[in-house]
């Protein structure tokens with residue numbers, strides 16, 4: 001991997017995504033061993049800076065670093081010099097001076113990890129910045145789908161609900177379209193960013209030129225919007241529900257939770273409209289009974305727990321590749 005940082009997936013080629021996926025498979029094999037610890041990051045220090053609430057992402061990064069024998073230090077906003085008014089750049093420079101080789105950052109403001117990445121020679125991984133991006137969640141989602149369904153080419157991935165506030169959706173759009181899947185965004189018009197189809201198409205063209213990447217068909221690698229969930233579910237290979245992000249909603253963007261749930265909640269009837277064997281996903285944490293019904297979340301088609309488990313292998317792969325490891329079965 002020839003990059004210092006992982007800030008989003010908009011600049012990942014299909015080849016690079018494949019390399020992460022193959023390395024994550026090797027890491028999953030490591031995790032199946034009785035002793036889940038390998039030495040590649042021995043002597044390296046990873047600092048997890050989480051300035052926003054997190055359970056799975058923070059623990060997952062901590063375990064990933066430890067499984068690779070790195071020293072892992074956790075820093076939160078409360079109890080650190082941020083409380084004394086130190087700037088983000090100064091805090092992270094201090095962490096680098098203390099020996100951090102990698103900084104994993106979650107921050108409530110979009111762009112914060114980009115600012116830090118520019119200032120530091122240490123590798124920076126974005127673990128979620130505001131509404132903007134959450135690349136490691138998208139990588140673990142991709143890994144989970146690829147593991148269950150094989151090739152992504154021509155697959156229909158439906159992302160449902162609060163797309164407007166979702167950094168998970170934004171990173172997943174890049175991950176899935178780059179692998180040749182069609183992404184359908186479904187939710188109330190107030191929760192789907194206006195003009196997102198054109199914005200994604202333009203973003204892709206700016207990044208990759210008019211010729212779409214090798215092996216990816218133009219009509220597949222695209223984003224569509226559909227406001228009717230029953231229609232969106234038809235022929236879907238993947239149904240991904242998003243959390244209603246109440247904490248990020250300033251005004252009333254839909255009439256009531258009950259109404260929202262009736263129109264956009266993932267029910268068994270809706271899952272039955274999708275392809276046979278379609279996968280049900282959710283990045284967590286879930287509002288059960290609102291965006292997803294418990295019988296769907298814990299049903300036979302749900303891979304929600306697998307997503308969490310796969311997160312450790314995927315983050316191990318990323319840390320390993322960023323530290324200069326080579327893809328494939330090297331551990």
Ligand code: NCD
Pocket residue numbers: 056057128134137167168242243245283284285
């Ligand atoms: C998500 C996040 O924090 O962006 N959770 C996660 O990392 N698994 C999604 C959310 O908060 O809804």
